[in-house]
Every structure is written in structure tokens, then in C-alpha cells.
Amino acid sequence: MKKEKKMTLTLPQEELIGAGNLACQGCGANLALRYVLKALGQRTILCIPACCWAVIDGGFPHSCADVPIYHCAFETAASTATGVKAGLEMIGDSATTVVAWAGDGGTFDIGLQALSGAAERNDDIIYACYDNEAYMNTGIQRSSATPMGAWTTTTPVKFPKDQPKKDIDAIMAAHNIPYQATASTSYPEDLFKKAKKAKGIRGTKFLHIYAPCPTGWKSRPEDTVKLGRMVVQNGIFPLYEIEGGEKYTQTIKVKDKKPIDDYLKLQGRFRHLKPEAVRGLQEEVDRRYARLLKKFENK
Amino acid sequence: MKKVIMGNHALSYGAMLARTQVIAAYPITPQTQVVELLSEMCADGTLNAKFIKVESEHSAMAACIGASIAGARTFTATSSQGLALMHEMLHWASGGRLPIVMGNINRAMAPGWTIWTDQNDSLSERDTGWLQFYCASNQEVLDTVLQAYKISETLSIPSMVVLDAFALSHTYEVVDIPDQKKVDEFLPPFKPYARVTPDDPHAFDGLTGPEHYMELRYKLQKDMEKVPALVDKTGLEFEKIFGRRLSAVDPYLCDDAEIVLVTSGTAGYTAHVAVDQMREAGLKVGNLRIKMFRPFPFDDCRRILAKTPKIAVVDRNISYGHHGIFSQELKSALYGTGDQAVFSFIAGLGGRDITPESFREVIDTAGRTDRPQEDILWIGVKR
Numbered sequence: 001m002k003k004e005k006k007m008t009l010t011l012p013q014e015e016l017i018g019a020g021n022l023a024c025q026g027c028g029a030n031l032a033l034r035y036v037l038k039a040l041g042q043r044t045i046l047c048i049p050a051c052c053w054a055v056i057d058g059g060f061p062h063s064c065a066d067v068p069i070y071h072c073a074f075e076t077a078a079s080t081a082t083g084v085k086a087g088l089e090m091i092g093d094s095a096t097t098v099v100a101w102a103g104d105g106g107t108f109d110i111g112l113q114a115l116s117g118a119a120e121r122n123d124d125i126i127y128a129c130y131d132n133e134a135y136m137n138t139g140i141q142r143s144s145a146t147p148m149g150a151w152t153t154t155t156p157v158k159f160p161k162d163q164p165k166k167d168i169d170a171i172m173a174a175h176n177i178p179y180q181a182t183a184s185t186s187y188p189e190d191l192f193k194k195a196k197k198a199k200g201i202r203g204t205k206f207l208h209i210y211a212p213c214p215t216g217w218k219s220r221p222e223d224t225v226k227l228g229r230m231v232v233q234n235g236i237f238p239l240y241e242i243e244g245g246e247k248y249t250q251t252i253k254v255k256d257k258k259p260i261d262d263y264l265k266l267q268g269r270f271r272h273l274k275p276e277a278v279r280g281l282q283e284e285v286d287r288r289y290a291r292l293l294k295k296f297e298n299k
Numbered sequence: 300m301k302k303v304i305m306g307n308h309a310l311s312y313g314a315m316l317a318r319t320q321v322i323a324a325y326p327i328t329p330q331t332q333v334v335e336l337l338s339e340m341c342a343d344g345t346l347n348a349k350f351i352k353v354e355s356e357h358s359a360m361a362a363c364i365g366a367s368i369a370g371a372r373t374f375t376a377t378s379s380q381g382l383a384l385m386h387e388m389l390h391w392a393s394g395g396r397l398p399i400v401m402g403n404i405n406r407a408m409a410p411g412w413t414i415w416t417d418q419n420d421s422l423s424e425r426d427t428g429w430l431q432f433y434c435a436s437n438q439e440v441l442d443t444v445l446q447a448y449k450i451s452e453t454l455s456i457p458s459m460v461v462l463d464a465f466a467l468s469h470t471y472e473v474v475d476i477p478d479q480k481k482v483d484e485f486l487p488p489f490k491p492y493a494r495v496t497p498d499d500p501h502a503f504d505g506l507t508g509p510e511h512y513m514e515l516r517y518k519l520q521k522d523m524e525k526v527p528a529l530v531d532k533t534g535l536e537f538e539k540i541f542g543r544r545l546s547a548v549d550p551y552l553c554d555d556a557e558i559v560l561v562t563s564g565t566a567g568y569t570a571h572v573a574v575d576q577m578r579e580a581g582l583k584v585g586n587l588r589i590k591m592f593r594p595f596p597f598d599d600c601r602r603i604l605a606k607t608p609k610i611a612v613v614d615r616n617i618s619y620g621h622h623g624i625f626s627q628e629l630k631s632a633l634y635g636t637g638d639q640a641v642f643s644f645i646a647g648l649g650g651r652d653i654t655p656e657s658f659r660e661v662i663d664t665a666g667r668t669d670r671p672q673e674d675i676l677w678i679g680v681k682r
Contacts, residue, residue, distance in 0.1 A: 060505050060511055067497060069500075090349055121351070
């Protein structure tokens with residue numbers, strides 16, 4: 001008789017994000033919050049600025065989350081979360097985890113000042129940025145998180161984005177915060193572990209979560225998980241953590257770094273790129289990856 | 300306990316006696332002493348509060364909003380450019396129905412760079428849904444902070460306590476700093492009707508469609524309309540405990556006056572002195588100092604000015620392309636109630652002095668003609 005196969009669950013079964021929310025098909029941001037909340041648990045408050053998640057949650061009076069949410073202004077995820085944490089402590093609640101949950105525009109661009117302020121003060125919050133690499137909620141406009149060469153509605157094919165993505169992780173590392181990490185929705189266990197670790201540390205924690213966006217990237221919804229793996233394996237979005245701004249640890253090792261071509265081909269936003277432009281992007285990825293590799297202590 | 304303190308410290312003592320739990324503030328001249336004293340109070344334990352030293356006024360208000368929705372009593376203070384930077388968050392605080400109390404030191408808006416007083420900073424925030432109280436003495440500043448918390452927390456509407464730069468912020472006066480026990484009797488701990496907590500998870504201030512938004516704003520207006528009665532009620536309660544009455548307006552010798560000055564802020568006290576001098580000279584003049592600007596005290600103004608033939612509004616502010624702002628508001632309050640002539644004066648912009656002589660010039664001008672000859676009558680401007 002054939003032996004029955006047993007499935008082991010690596011993540012808690014409890015769902016704090018309900019199905020039937022307003023996310024697009026194949027939304028990485030939806031997966032990101034789902035996994036993060038599995039790690040943080042119900043005793044969590046989310047501060048959500050203008051971003052896709054301001055809508056995904058569902059309009060008033062509905063919410064798909066079993067955790068409380070304070071919807072805040074675009075550039076105030078960090079400062080609002082700081083205030084919530086201070087308010088809770090003053091009324092005697094030190095146990096609740098306060099999370100600023102923002103998109104890349106709200107983090108890399110308009111909310112950067114408030115984030116830097118909170119990080120410098122080392123306010124006891126988790127700041128999580130789900131990065132779908134453009135202003136997706138307003139209709140795919142470029143942000144400083146948009147990769148070089150990408151089409152968006154404000155970087156048309158005739159003049160695609162000609163600056164590389166802002167290195168937010170280096171910026172946060174320069175604040176010497178106790179903990180920060182990159183993560184991808186296609187490595188849920190890795191993301192789960194990092195969120196869990198962040199929860200246990202006092203001070204400012206920063207999670208930078210790669211979250212594919214089929215709507216904005218012109219990719220197929222069924223490729224979301226694939227893209228989230230490829231981007232790690234080709235070195236565009238390496239997964240690592242930094243402690244105290246200094247100790248770099250790669251959490252998902254890449255044995256045989258892949259070229260970026262196949263990753264680009266799955267996304268309409270890169271369709272216009274000529275081979276020489278792709279070569280330029282590849283060189284930039286290689287350069288950045290090599291620079292980062294030198295920092296990893298677990299080589 | 301009586302103490303000689305500056306207007307800015309009257310704000311700090313007000314926040315301390317209110318047992319403010321979270322303060323988030325950013326420094327700006329002429330507000331700095333407010334937060335300096337509060338940081339000392341937090342550091343030495345006089346005040347059990349968290350002081351978040353934010354990196355901008357925008358973040359100051361955002362942090363107050365966060366702390367308030369978490370259930371804590373919050374305070375901040377700013378001025379001029381800082382208030383303007385907060386503008387977006389002022390809407391957030393009132394729209395989110397959070398009873399934050401803020402001190403604003405009236406400083407004129409740049410450019411050119413200026414630190415001196417006028418009211419265009421706070422009056423530019425007229426339509427943000429905040430209560431606004433313009434104070435004329437340091438005692439009134441302290442007392443109003445306490446009353447503002449009481450009204451704000453009853454109705455879930457934030458309050459701005461406003462004082463003139465330097466003319467009050469840096470002026471030292473004798474202030475009765477009440478006993479904490481008495482203040483606790485007047486102002487019980489903050490009990491929010493709703494707060495963000497995992498114990499009862501809800502989403503606040505999210506996407507609100509046309510089928511709901513208008514009702515939220517209707518309710519804000521309806522609660523605004525309850526403020527004048529509540530100011531009277533809490534003003535009387537305050538008097539019972541502290542012996543000082545607080546009200547929305549401060550009329551002086553208005554009943555038989557042929558011309559009534561309408562004033563606000565420290566200019567209102569200067570006008571008081573000018574009225575005494577002019578009364579001695581035989582002129583029948585009075586002064587109506589308006590303390591509460593939002594909501595505008597329609598009924599008080601209509602009642603007090605019902606039989607006044609001439610009204611001379613002196614504004615330390617301007618709505619470009621229109622008039623002085625108190626003048627606009629007063630005309631709107633009196634519309635259809637009588638045949639008063641309303642003269643609109645503008646004086647003292649950018650910290651130029653308003654003196655008893657300024658008010659004599661106002662009265663002379665208003666006395667000369669039955670109706671104003673110009674839409675705006677300027678006092679002390681070099682043409």
C-alpha cells in the first residue's frame with residue numbers, strides 16, 4: 001500500500017484578512033498583508049495611508065480585516081503610527097503592535113520625511129512598505145520606486161523612466177534602526193519569519209516587501225508568484241535583513257543568479273525595451289548585487 | 300497660585316493642568332516657549348505625558364491624530380507657516396472627530412519673512428472644522444485651554460486657542476494658576492466614544508462614498524451648532540469653580556453706544572482702554588470683543604448690536620479681494636436684522652502696533668459719515 005502523504009503547514013492557518021476584498025486578481029499587496037498579519041497576530045493596529053490598501057480593505061462601513069485600521073493621510077503613515085503607539089502606551093496598552101502599512105509612493109516619496117523622523121527617533125513601530133513599483137491606486141504613475149526602463153502612465157514608452165530605483169533599504173540602513181528586511185510575497189515563510197522577528201524587537205523596524213501588480217505591470221495574474229521568485233533569483237530584489245544598520249544577512253541564498261530577460265518578458269511594462277537597454281539594466285543589476293554581496297556576513 | 304508668566308507659558312500650564320497625555324510639536328518662533336516648558340515638565344515628571352519631538356508640523360498634527368484615535372488626550376502648538384503646513388491634517392482631525400487642542404500664536408504669513416502678529420494664519424483655517432478662540436490675556440489663554448478640552452471632548456471637535464505673537468505670547472502678566480484638584484473637578488479624564496483597538500477592531504476614516512460622506516459632514520455642522528450653548532454652560536461651570544466667567548464674546552459699554560468697535564485678540568483690550576478714554580471725553584462708544592470665531596457667535600452679535608446705529612469692525616487680517624474677515628462674518632450675522640452701518644477697518648498687519656490712538660481714528664472716521672465711504676478703511680497704512 002502506498003504511504004499517505006502528509007502536508008505540513010509552515011504558516012498559521014488563521015486568516016486575519018478576509019476573502020472578497022477589493023484587491024485585483026493576482027495582487028501581491030493582498031498576499032503581503034495576509035502573510036504579515038499571520039506573523040503579527042490579532043493584537044495589531046494598522047495605519048494605512050493613501051495606497052492600494054486604502055481601497056482593498058473595502059469602503060466605509062466595511063472592512064475585510066479582523067484587526068483595527070486607522071486610515072491616515074498620504075504622507076503620515078509613520079507619524080500617525082508613532083502617535084497611535086504613544087497614545088496606547090499612555091492609556092496602558094503596551095502589548096499592541098502598531099504597524100504603518102504603506103505603498104511605495106507613500107514610503108519612497110511623499111512619506112519619506114515622516115519615516116525618516118520616526119526612524120531617527122527610533123519610535124517603536126513596524127513600518128512595512130509593500131512595493132509595487134508605482135502609484136498603482138491612482139492609475140500606474142511612476143514613483144521613485146519604479147525601476148529604470150519601465151513604462152508607467154507618466155513615463156510613456158517614448159520616454160520611459162530613465163533613473164534607477166531609489167535605494168530605500170540603504171537609506172533606512174543609514175538610520176541605524178534595530179531591524180530591517182527585504183521580503184517577497186513569493187517567499188511567504190521568509191516574510192513570516194521577518195515580520196515575527198520585527199514584532200519582537202523594540203524600536204523602528206522596516207519591512208520592504210516586493211509585491212507584484214498585474215494591473216500596473218501588465219503581467220498575468222497567475223504569474224504573480226512566479227515573478228516574486230524570479231526577482232529574487234535574478235538578483236534584482238535580493239532577500240536579506242540588516243540589524244542595527246550594519247549587520248547584513250542574506251536570508252534566501254541565490255546559487256545560480258539568473259539573467260533578468262525572462263523576468264522582463266513576463267511584464268508588459270518592459271515590452272518596449274531594446275536588447276541594448278536590457279543589457280544596460282542587467283549591468284546595473286549586477287553592479288548593485290555585487291555591491292550588496294560584499295556586505296553580507298554569511299557568505 | 301498667582302504667578303507672573305508669559306502668554307506662551309499660559310498655554311503650557313493649561314496643557315499641564317489638563318493632564319495632556321501626548322504632545323507632538325515642532326518649534327517655530329514665536330511658539331517655542333510653549334513646547335520648551337512642556338518638555339521640561341515631561342522631563343521632570345510634573346506632567347506624565349509622552350512628548351514626541353517630530354520633524355515637522357505636519358507630522359505633529361498627524362501624531363496627535365494617531366494618539367487621539369488611540370484614546371489619549373493630546374496637545375500641540377504652532378504658528379503661521381507651521382499651521383499652514385498642518386492644513387491638510389486640520390481637516391483630518393476635525394473630519395475624524397478628534398478632540399485635539401492646539402495653541403496657535405498668531406503670526407503673519409511670509410513672504411517677506413515675518414515673525415510679528417496678525418491673524419491671517421489662523422483665519423486661513425476658518426473652514427477646517429476647528430473651534431477657534433482668540434484670547435486677550437494670559438489668564439484667558441490658560442482658562443480657555445481647559446474650557447476647550449471640555450467642549451472639544453463633549454462634541455468630538457478639535458479646538459484652536461489663539462493668541463497674538465509677542466503682544467501676548469511674550470508678554471508677562473499675573474496669572475492665577477489653579478489647583479490641580481479644582482481642574483480635575485472641572486475636566487474629567489478623556490473618555491473617547493470610539494478608539495482604535497484590537498479589542499474591538501474597526502476601520503476608521505476609510506473610503507467613504509457619496510451615500511455616507513454628506514451625513515458625516517452634516518453631523519459635524521450639527522455639533523458645531525451646539526457649541527455656543529455649551530460655551531455658556533461650561534463658562535458658568537468654570538465660574539463656579541474658579542470665579543472667572545468664560546464666554547464667546549466680551550461686550551463693554553455697548554448698550555447705549557452710538558458706535559461699537561468690534562475687535563479680537565489683544566487689540567480687543569486696547570480698544571477697551573480707548574473706549575474708557577473716549578467715554579471720558581463724552582463720546583458714546585463701546586467695544587465688542589469677539590473671542591469665539593468658530594463657530595461664529597451669531598446670536599450674541601445680533602443681540603448685543605441690535606440697536607447699535609454704527610459698528611466699526613477692526614480687523615488685523617484681510618481676505619484679499621474682499622474685506623477684513625471678522626467684518627465679513629459680522630455682516631453675515633447681521634444680514635436682515637436691522638439697518639446698522641458696518642464700517643470695515645484694517646489695522647496692524649504684520650505686527651504694526653494698534654494703539655488707543657488707532658481706535659480714536661476709527662471712531663472719528665466712523666463718526667464723520669452715516670455710511671462708510673470705502674469698502675475698506677485702512678488705519679496707519681503708508682499710501
